[in-house]
Amino acid sequence: MRAAIELRRALPSLRWAVLLLVTLSLGVQAWDPERIVQAAARRGDQALQGAQALRQAMVSVQSQDEQSQLTAVNEFYNQRLQYRDDIDIWGQVDYWASPLESLQKGMADCEDYAIAKYFTLTALGVPHRKLRMVYVRATVGGPGGLVQPHMVLAYYPSAEADPFVLDNLITDLRHASRRPDLSPVFSFNAEGLWEGVGTVAVSGAGPAERLSRWRDALAKARQDGFFQ
Amino acid sequence: MSLIRQVWLLLALTLVLAFAAAFGITVHSARQYLETQLGLKNNDTAQFLALSLSQQKGDATAMELVIASQFDTGYYELVRLTGTDGKVVQERRADPKASAAPRWFVHLLGLSPTPGTALVSDGWKQLGRLEVRSHSSFADDQLWKNTLQTASILAVLALALGALAAVAVRRIRLPLQATVQQATALTERRFITISEPVVPELREVTRAMNTMVARLKGMFDEQAAQVEQLRRQANCDALTGLSNRAHFMGRLKVMLGSEDGSAGGAIVLVRLADLQGLNRKLGHATTDRLLQESAAAIVESARRAGSFEVGRLNGSDFAMVLPDVGSLREPAVDVAARLRNLLRAHDHAANAVVGAVRWWHGAPMSSLLAAADQALARAEGRGAYAVELDDTGDGLVLGEDAWRERLQGAVNGQRAKLVEFPLVDMHGAVVHRECPLRLQLEEDGEMVPAAQWLPMARRTQLTSRIDLLAAKLALAAIANDGMARAVNISPGSLMDSSFVPNLRALLSAFAAEAPGLWLEVAEDGALRHIELVREMVNQMHSCGARVGLEHAGERLTEASGLLEVGLDFVKLDASFVEGLSGDHARREHVAGAVRMLHGIGLKVYAEGVASSDDATALATCGLDGLTGPVVPAA
Numbered sequence: 068m069r070a071a072i073e074l075r076r077a078l079p080s081l082r083w084a085v086l087l088l089v090t091l092s093l094g095v096q097a098w099d100p101e102r103i104v105q106a107a108a109r110r111g112d113q114a115l116q117g118a119q120a121l122r123q124a125m126v127s128v129q130s131q132d133e134q135s136q137l138t139a140v141n142e143f144y145n146q147r148l149q150y151r152d153d154i155d156i157w158g159q160v161d162y163w164a165s166p167l168e169s170l171q172k173g174m175a176d177c178e179d180y181a182i183a184k185y186f187t188l189t190a191l192g193v194p195h196r197k198l199r200m201v202y203v204r205a206t207v208g209g210p211g212g213l214v215q216p217h218m219v220l221a222y223y224p225s226a227e228a229d230p231f232v233l234d235n236l237i238t239d240l241r242h243a244s245r246r247p248d249l250s251p252v253f254s255f256n257a258e259g260l261w262e263g264v265g266t267v268a269v270s271g272a273g274p275a276e277r278l279s280r281w282r283d284a285l286a287k288a289r290q291d292g293f294f295q
Numbered sequence: 296m297s298l299i300r301q302v303w304l305l306l307a308l309t310l311v312l313a314f315a316a317a318f319g320i321t322v323h324s325a326r327q328y329l330e331t332q333l334g335l336k337n338n339d340t341a342q343f344l345a346l347s348l349s350q351q352k353g354d355a356t357a358m359e360l361v362i363a364s365q366f367d368t369g370y371y372e373l374v375r376l377t378g379t380d381g382k383v384v385q386e387r388r389a390d391p392k393a394s395a396a397p398r399w400f401v402h403l404l405g406l407s408p409t410p411g412t413a414l415v416s417d418g419w420k421q422l423g424r425l426e427v428r429s430h431s432s433f434a435d436d437q438l439w440k441n442t443l444q445t446a447s448i449l450a451v452l453a454l455a456l457g458a459l460a461a462v463a464v465r466r467i468r469l470p471l472q473a474t475v476q477q478a479t480a481l482t483e484r485r486f487i488t489i490s491e492p493v494v495p496e497l498r499e500v501t502r503a504m505n506t507m508v509a510r511l512k513g514m515f516d517e518q519a520a521q522v523e524q525l526r527r528q529a530n531c532d533a534l535t536g537l538s539n540r541a542h543f544m545g546r547l548k549v550m551l552g553s554e555d556g557s558a559g560g561a562i563v564l565v566r567l568a569d570l571q572g573l574n575r576k577l578g579h580a581t582t583d584r585l586l587q588e589s590a591a592a593i594v595e596s597a598r599r600a601g602s603f604e605v606g607r608l609n610g611s612d613f614a615m616v617l618p619d620v621g622s623l624r625e626p627a628v629d630v631a632a633r634l635r636n637l638l639r640a641h642d643h644a645a646n647a648v649v650g651a652v653r654w655w656h657g658a659p660m661s662s663l664l665a666a667a668d669q670a671l672a673r674a675e676g677r678g679a680y681a682v683e684l685d686d687t688g689d690g691l692v693l694g695e696d697a698w699r700e701r702l703q704g705a706v707n708g709q710r711a712k713l714v715e716f717p718l719v720d721m722h723g724a725v726v727h728r729e730c731p732l733r734l735q736l737e738e739d740g741e742m743v744p745a746a747q748w749l750p751m752a753r754r755t756q757l758t759s760r761i762d763l764l765a766a767k768l769a770l771a772a773i774a775n776d777g778m779a780r781a782v783n784i785s786p787g788s789l790m791d792s793s794f795v796p797n798l799r800a801l802l803s804a805f806a807a808e809a810p811g812l813w814l815e816v817a818e819d820g821a822l823r824h825i826e827l828v829r830e831m832v833n834q835m836h837s838c839g840a841r842v843g844l845e846h847a848g849e850r851l852t853e854a855s856g857l858l859e860v861g862l863d864f865v866k867l868d869a870s871f872v873e874g875l876s877g878d879h880a881r882r883e884h885v886a887g888a889v890r891m892l893h894g895i896g897l898k899v900y901a902e903g904v905a906s907s908d909d910a911t912a913l914a915t916c917g918l919d920g921l922t923g924p925v926v927p928a929a
Contacts, residue, residue, distance in 0.1 A: 199414065199421075226379035226421050243419040253346050254416050258424075 098190035100125065102292030103167070110171045117147060117170025125191060133193055137222055137231060138240050140187045145238040148175040148183070163280045165287035180235040181220040182284050186293040188222075189257075197223050199254040200281075205236065206248045219249065257285055299468050306460045314449045321445045322438070326404055329434045333408030340365070341411030341427040344374070348425065353417035359385055373410070373428040379421050392432040396439030404438060406431045470497045477504055483861040484895040486512040518891040523852035525884035532607040534583055535590035541878075543606025545870035546849075547616055548660055549903065550604070554731045555745040555783055555817075557602075557618035559655035562663060563627050564671045565593055565634070568646050568679070570611040585641065589613070592637050596630040602819055614667075616654070619750050627651040627682045635680045646679035653686055656746040698751040701736040706760050710735035712742055713768050718781070718900055718922035726900070726920050727779035727813050730772075732765040749785070758787035759794040766798060769812060770805040781813035783845065786820025789827040795834050802838035810839040815866065818847035821857055829860035836861065845902065851888060858895060865892055869903025869923065875916075876908035886916040893917065 100122045107118030121143065128139040151174040153162045162176070166183040169175040175183065181200050189195060198220060205217035221230040221243065230243045237246070288294065296304075344365050351357040358376070366374045366387040376385040394401050411427040470492030480487045488505045491498045527533075530542035538546065550556055567589060574582045590605075593613050597603040600617040608614050617626055627649045634647040650670030654663050666685045674683035705711060713730035720726050733742035752758050762784050769780040788794045802809040814835060821828045821844055832842045843864035844857075848871040851858070867885065875881055889899045901913050904923035913921055 199416075201419075221419065223421065230419055251416065251418050253349050254414055255342075256414065258412075258414070 098294060099292050106291045107167050107170065110167055113173060114167055114171035117173070118167060120147065121166075121170065121187070125187065129191060133197075133222075133224075136188060136191050136193065137233065140184050140191070141233045141238070141240050144169075144175075144180055144183050144187075145235055147173070148180065148235075149173060150175065150177075150180075150235060152176060161280075163284045165284060165291055166293065167291045168287070175235070177235060178218040181218050181233070182288075184220045184233050185256075186288040188220075190293045193222070195256050195258040196226075199223065199230070199256050201254040202252045203249040204252060206250075207236070210247075217249070221251075221254065255281065257281075298471070299464060302464055302467070303460075306464070310453055310456055310460070314453050318445060318449055322404070322442050325441050326406065326438055329438060330406045330408050333406060333429055333431055333434055334411075337408060337411030337427050337429055339411065340369070340371075340429070341413040341425050344427065345413030345415045345425045348376070348415045348422070349417065351417075353420065353422065355384075358415075362387060370430045370433070371427065372430050373426065375426045376415060376423055377426070378423040384423055389430070392430055394432040394435040394439070396435050400439055400442070401435050404442075406434050406438065408434075466492070467494060467497065470494065470501060474501055474504055477508065481508065481511070484897070485859045485861060486515070515891070515895060518887070518894060519852045522884065522887040522891050525880070525887045526848075526852065529878065529881035529884040535587055535607050537590055537594070537613070538604065538606035540606065540608045541874070542870065543604065543608065543614060544660075545873045546604045546606075548873070549846075549869045550616060550618070551654065551656065551658055551660055551663075553656070553746055555749055557656070558747050558750045559653060559658075560600075560616065560618040561620045561623050561626055561651055562654050562667050563615040563617065563630060563649060563651040564608075564667045565589075565613040565615075565630060566648050566650075566671055566675065567611045567613075567634075568648065568675070570645075573645050585638075585645065588637055589634060589647070592633040593630055596626065596633050599629070600626060623651050623653055623684050623686045624682070627684060631680050631682050648674035648677075648680065649682045650674050651682070651684050695751070695754060698748070699755040699757070702734070702748060702752055702755060702757050702761070704738075705734040705736055706757065706764055708738075709764065710738070711761075711764055711768065713765065713772065713780070713782070714742075715780075716922055716928065717926055718920055719926050720920040721914050721918070725778070727781050727811075729781045729922055730765070730769055731783065732761065732768070734761070745783075753785065753787050756787065756791070758785040759791040759797075761785075762788045762794070763797055763801065766801060766812065766814070770801065770808045773808040773811040774805065777811070779811040779813060781815055784814050784816050784831075786816065786824055789816070789820070789824050789831060795831050798831075799834050799838060802835070802840055806838070812840045813864070814840060814842045815845040816842070818844045818850060818857075818868075822850060822853075825856045825860065828857065828862075832861045843898075848888065851892075858892075858897070862897060864898040864900065864919075866900045866902050866922075867918075869901075869905075872901045872904050872909055872913065872921075872923075874909070876906070876912040882912055882916060885913070885918075889917045 104115065104118050104122060107114040124139055124143045128136045148169055153159055153176045156162070156172055156174045156176065157164070163182060164172070164175065164179045166186050169179045169183050178200075185198055185200060188198060201219050201221045203217050203219055205215055207213045207215060217236070220233040222233065223230045231240050232243050232246050232249065233240065234246075234249075237248075243249070243251075344361070347361050347365075348358050351361065362374055362376065362385050365371070366389075371387070372389055372391055374385075374387045375383060378384045394405070396405075408429070408431055413425045413427075415422040415425050470489075473489040473492075474497070477487050477489055486508050488508055489501060491501050491505075527536065530538055532539045537543075547562075567586070570582070573585070577585075590607065590613065593615060594605050597605050597615045597617060600620055602618050604616040606614050615626070615630070620626055631647065631649045638645050638647065648671060650667055650673065652663060652667045652670060670683040670685045674681040677683070711732055711734050714733055715728040715730055717725045717728050731745055733744055734748055735742050736748060749758075752761055762782070765782040769782045772778070773780055802812070805812075814831075816828060816831075828842070835842050841863040843862050843866065845866040846868045847865045848867045851865070867888070871881070871885060875885060892899045898919045899917075901918050901921040902923060904910050904913065904921045904925045907925055910921060910925050
């Protein structure tokens with residue numbers, strides 16, 4: 068132990084390596100409700116209230132199974148946030164908000180719902196590999212209705228299983244097979260970014276983080292305390 | 296470590312550190328940049344390819360084609376699709392291309408960019424993960440080239456800076472060295488002023504040093520001027536500046552008795568006729584001027600013979616002593632002609648007559664002067680500008696070749712010995728032994744003093760070999776009894792370029808005895824070869840031997856450069872010492888000269904001291920020691 072400390076002193080770079088290892092080994096399960104609340108407090112009253120509600124919701128399902136956590140998180144955000152286009156909320160055509168930003172506004176676009184649910188679930192301990200952000204073609208208003216681009220969060224209990232869809236259009240949790248209105252185009256998650264090769268993403272200061280919306284959202288969520 | 300070396304070390308360290316840092320930063324940032332760009336490219340390709348694959352509705356053939364087309368047309372090392380169960384579904388792999396950069400470089404600094412990963416699905420169904428890795432060898436090449444370029448640019452810059460630094464250090468070093476040399480020169484009684492450097496701090500030092508040296512030199516010059524004035528008062532005729540009668544007679548006596556001077560020559564007497572009549576007719580001032588001009592004409596005539604002595608014996612009589620002249624007539628006629636030109640140009644009744652006799656080493660002075668007087672009287676009898684000679688001296692009987700043979704024989708056979716005359720300090724302790732060399736010119740013959748063979752040795756250019764022999768004998772004698780010895784070095788030896796190196800080699804062979812050896816050069820010869828003397832002093836000092844002047848005094852003060860070559864001692868000529876006790880003016884002169892010489896750190900000794908009264912007088916003048924008949928032989 069003592070040797071380890073001395074070694075750490077001798078090689079400052081080693082400290083970063085150790086930090087990285089800790090982050091990786093603890094994975095995304097390590098979340099700190101207090102940090103989320105503190106981060107929210109800096110964003111103002113509405114964000115603070117939202118965060119406190121979120122803490123309550125999370126703590127209540129913390130020790131329950133993933134299915135219950137899915138239901139609770141899906142319900143929490145679908146009720147808490149009001150759907151608006153990004154242009155109305157942020158004055159930009161497209162903006163990927165972090166969970167706290169969405170709570171602060173009380174409003175969200177489709178990808179903001181998915182992002183908020185994704186990070187809350189990973190904070191509760193759901194592994195990244197079970198979650199997918201999915202671009203979908205959504206047919207609104209029954210078959211033959213208006214087709215529009217949309218984003219949802221998918222939960223795969225196992226790799227081959229029929230996933231659950233967490234959506235803000237149809238708010239209750241359903242299997243994908245029961246969502247004929249959605250046709251998936253492309254999916255992604257933060258998995259690759261967490262594995263050994265993902266130094267650019269994890270270091271938090273890489274130039275790539277500023278360039279990609281997804282990585283930007285990851286960085287913001289980390290700042291807000293959803294993971295370390 | 297010397298100051299300059301420290302400056303250099305500091306400069307070099309700073310330069311190396313600065314350039315190493317610049318080099319490291321440049322290479323590192325280039326590497327970082329390339330690695331990031333490659334990582335981004337991997338990531339983008341993976342995402343794009345995954346998107347394409349996700350559109351193939353799980354058709355394995357279509358997906359294989361998409362992957363193959365991407366792989367085949369791009370620069371990829373690996374494109375791999377892994378199924379959800381972790382098994383490889385599709386893989387395209389190319390061997391990493393060899394980089395042009397050396398292996399150690401790739402090993403040390405080669406790029407390892409992040410591979411790109413993305414998820415592939417078919418509708419809601421997961422198909423697996425895609426991994427994309429690009430070739431990085433071209434980037435390694437780029438980095439290597441970049442590194443070489445940076446290194447060469449920095450090297451050129453470092454060289455340029457090094458050159459600049461060399462100039463800058465030189466600007467400091469040269470004045471420093473000059474100042475050190477100046478200070479060293481000062482300890483060796485040489486006065487040097489140096490040019491002021493540009494660097495302000497050094498300029499101050501140099502200026503101060505120059506001022507000090509100038510002041511010291513000024514004091515020395517002033518003292519020399521005083522001594523010169525005293526010498527003139529004591530020894531010279533006030534009107535013409537020539538030696539007065541007493542001094543002239545002293546010099547003549549020394550020349551006749553000298554062990555190592557000339558073997559013979561000419562004494563020429565000159566009388567300006569009817570000086571009193573002239574005085575009456577032309578007045579005192581004009582007569583005086585005429586006397587001065589005549590004196591100058593006589594000196595000019597005498598100068599042609601090289602070493603000479605000219606004196607004014609009384610109102611109208613002048614005398615020249617010339618060494619080593621071939622013909623007696625030639626100098627006598629020359630001086631008569633010069634005076635005729637001078638006096639006739641003035642269109643006066645004045646005229647001159649000339650009488651000359653030969654002198655030789657050991658001849659009685661009184662009979663020589665009587666013969667010269669008779670010759671002069673005969674000339675007077677014959678009228679204006681008459682020249683009378685008394686050419687009865689024995690002269691040099693043998694020819695040059697015969698002399699060379701005899702001298703070479705003596706030197707080669709080492710038929711030589713040193714005679715010894717002790718030189719003592721004022722308490723009677725022996726300082727060293729003066730050792731004139733005597734040669735046995737004929738086998739089983741007499742040991743002959745230098746005065747008889749030196750002129751021929753000079754003419755046959757054998758002096759350097761003879762002087763080396765004397766030095767060798769002296770060193771051997773020192774090795775034997777440990778007593779210091781002094782030997783003469785003739786000016787002719789100095790002009791032989793091999794002499795000083797040979798002498799140095801000899802001294803190196805006798806390293807333990809060298810400090811006991813005193814080398815003496817006659818003032819007269821040394822004055823003519825100041826640079827050679829300086830060189831000899833340097834060489835001899837490095838061996839520990841001493842160098843000084845002998846037969847000195849007459850021209851000491853005109854020898855401004857000679858006293859500054861770093862000599863160790865001066866021996867005043869016997870003519871300075873003779874009868875000193877009875878002559879206040881000359882005592883003053885000697886005391887002044889001794890003070891001056893002591894001022895620049897020289898020891899002063901007197902030669903040829905004959906009476907104990909003179910010895911006492913010398914002691915009051917501050918001399919360091921004396922030699923001569925008054926000192927009992929060892």
